[in-house]
Amino acid sequence: MNIVKERSEIENKYKWNLSSLYESDEAWEEDLKKVDEAAMKVAAYQGKLNSVETVLECLHASTDLSRLISNLFTYANLRKSEDTRAEDAQKMYMRVYMSYVKAVSSIAFMEPEFLSLPEETIELIVNDPSLEEFRFMLDNLKRRKPHTLSAREEQLLASFGEVLAAPGEIASNLQDADLIFEGVVDSEGKLHEMSSAAFGPLMMSSDRTLRKNAFLSMYKAYKQHINTFASSYSAQIKAAVAEAQARNYESSRAMSMAHENIPTEVYDNLIETVHQFMPAMHRYVSLRKRLLGVDELHYYDVYVPLVQTSEKNYSYEEAKQMVLDAVKPLGKEYCETVQKGFNDNWVDVYPNKGKSSGAYSSGTYDSNPFIMMNFTGSLDSVSTLAHEMGHSMHTWYSKKTQPVQYADYTLFVAEVASTVNENLMIEQLLAKTEDPEERLSLLNQYLENFKGTVYRQTMFAEFEKEAHAMAERGEALDPASLNRLYYNLVKSYFGPDMIMDEEAAYEWSRIPHFYRPFYVYKYSTGYSSAVALSEGILHEGEAAVQRYLEFLSMGGSKYPLDELKHAGVDLTTPAPVATALKKFEWVLDEAERMADLLGK
Numbered sequence: 001m002n003i004v005k006e007r008s009e010i011e012n013k014y015k016w017n018l019s020s021l022y023e024s025d026e027a028w029e030e031d032l033k034k035v036d037e038a039a040m041k042v043a044a045y046q047g048k049l050n051s052v053e054t055v056l057e058c059l060h061a062s063t064d065l066s067r068l069i070s071n072l073f074t075y076a077n078l079r080k081s082e083d084t085r086a087e088d089a090q091k092m093y094m095r096v097y098m099s100y101v102k103a104v105s106s107i108a109f110m111e112p113e114f115l116s117l118p119e120e121t122i123e124l125i126v127n128d129p130s131l132e133e134f135r136f137m138l139d140n141l142k143r144r145k146p147h148t149l150s151a152r153e154e155q156l157l158a159s160f161g162e163v164l165a166a167p168g169e170i171a172s173n174l175q176d177a178d179l180i181f182e183g184v185v186d187s188e189g190k191l192h193e194m195s196s197a198a199f200g201p202l203m204m205s206s207d208r209t210l211r212k213n214a215f216l217s218m219y220k221a222y223k224q225h226i227n228t229f230a231s232s233y234s235a236q237i238k239a240a241v242a243e244a245q246a247r248n249y250e251s252s253r254a255m256s257m258a259h260e261n262i263p264t265e266v267y268d269n270l271i272e273t274v275h276q277f278m279p280a281m282h283r284y285v286s287l288r289k290r291l292l293g294v295d296e297l298h299y300y301d302v303y304v305p306l307v308q309t310s311e312k313n314y315s316y317e318e319a320k321q322m323v324l325d326a327v328k329p330l331g332k333e334y335c336e337t338v339q340k341g342f343n344d345n346w347v348d349v350y351p352n353k354g355k356s357s358g359a360y361s362s363g364t365y366d367s368n369p370f371i372m373m374n375f376t377g378s379l380d381s382v383s384t385l386a387h388e389m390g391h392s393m394h395t396w397y398s399k400k401t402q403p404v405q406y407a408d409y410t411l412f413v414a415e416v417a418s419t420v421n422e423n424l425m426i427e428q429l430l431a432k433t434e435d436p437e438e439r440l441s442l443l444n445q446y447l448e449n450f451k452g453t454v455y456r457q458t459m460f461a462e463f464e465k466e467a468h469a470m471a472e473r474g475e476a477l478d479p480a481s482l483n484r485l486y487y488n489l490v491k492s493y494f495g496p497d498m499i500m501d502e503e504a505a506y507e508w509s510r511i512p513h514f515y516r517p518f519y520v521y522k523y524s525t526g527y528s529s530a531v532a533l534s535e536g537i538l539h540e541g542e543a544a545v546q547r548y549l550e551f552l553s554m555g556g557s558k559y560p561l562d563e564l565k566h567a568g569v570d571l572t573t574p575a576p577v578a579t580a581l582k583k584f585e586w587v588l589d590e591a592e593r594m595a596d597l598l599g600k
Helices: 025-032 035-043 052-082 087-107 110-115 119-126 129-143 151-159 166-178 196-203 208-224 226-246 252-258 264-276 278-292 316-326 332-343 379-401 416-431 436-472 479-494 502-510 521-539 542-553 560-567 575-597
Strands: 360-362 370-372
Touching (some): 025 087, 035 052, 035 087, 052 087, 052 129, 052 370, 087 151, 110 119, 110 151, 119 129, 151 226, 166 226, 196 208, 208 226, 208 502, 226 252, 226 436, 226 479, 252 264, 264 278, 264 575, 278 479, 316 332, 316 379, 316 416, 332 379, 360 379, 370 379, 379 416, 379 542, 416 436, 416 542, 436 479, 436 521, 436 575, 521 542, 521 560
């Protein structure tokens, strides 16, 4: 049985070094003491935002406060991720969260007070040369005027921030700290430890008995708590719906998308285009059934590699070199910075007891980026390293180029750089081999990325769209209705060759991104954009690379659709999604050709 280690048992070279953020928890404590004073400095401008001078001073004070809160919050979250059982880290996180809510409440007057000014005064202030550094921010603020409440209402809504975030916190703590999973046995009777972090690798095992038992163990635990998960998710949705109504948006979806100035047509185009290419997804499921040689394909069969050679295990050192080889087309500076990231311990590599599941990239304007992952040695883990390094490099280029107020790129473009890295890796590995089994293994990874990032995330997006619409229509969001909605979507997306296991209905309850409303569709649009960009980088060369690096450097200085247009991708049309899914069809054709060559 593979035993997950305690964090203290893992070598420091495989843990992230947080010193670029804070040297110690004590240093963090000292900065936490500064929040109230920084918030009061901003609050002192309440009632005074009627001139260029006061607006400029207030914006600088607000930027300083945001920078401080970002450092504090990021550090506490990173520490909490190391071991979700650790009380000291949990307390740090809750303390800074309370400080964050208090600070947000104290500065909530800014937007409504500014927007309450006469139009001619707003125009005079916005167009003053001394405010040039904040021009895009102020123009974006003007755009939101019809949906901004009064100063008192905004302050009241901000004061409920901690309460409104409670559903996501409850679900997260239940998932990471309180769920207990039964150990699972393989076909030889050997016992394996089961956890959220172990679930992915177990589902990729060639031992079908082990996969099935892991699947049953996972969803038995979620089924036992499904009423709690349904209640927390229902509360999350109702909070979003209530805010959208208060702000005069037609829906919670429109409100979420308006923040980045994305029209709802982009969302609808995505779903409609994916539906047009649903036969390709069903073909993929049929190929999987064929290659696995099973009479019935179940939901626990959809992640196992299509050929046994794909079970190759990579060391972390090998994984780092594979990432470096993959990103060579992006130029010398890009590669040198990735190497620096590895040398300077940006990455927290291996799973440990209590560690948050999954992977993510984080960081602030004052720190280097950080990558949290649970490396297992699979090709999927190597791809995850490339993926998260893409996020980190996007962060690095943005903060290197932009002032602090524009250093954070929006969520809409957040998955583009990560997926470009993944695509470059697979294309580079495919170019190195003509062996049918090796190619089929790599093509499987490519197909999995399409399936997981375009089809699966669009399925999530469709679930989320309908769940919120149900609440807006006044329909119940109980376990039965949520399970039924999700079950029918799985059936539609995976097609007739998939046996619909009862447990599949509970999968929605373990998707943490649902607690960040209307986020998941951005994985699909991001992947589609990344396909176009990576193809350009590989086939067009220097001009495409230059456009791409400029895109990475834009941060949040433009609207995301405009940033992508600068890079050569127009998501106001269905074309990028259709292009991505045509590439999926090509990869599927190639996988079928390899299967024929292997006589499978």
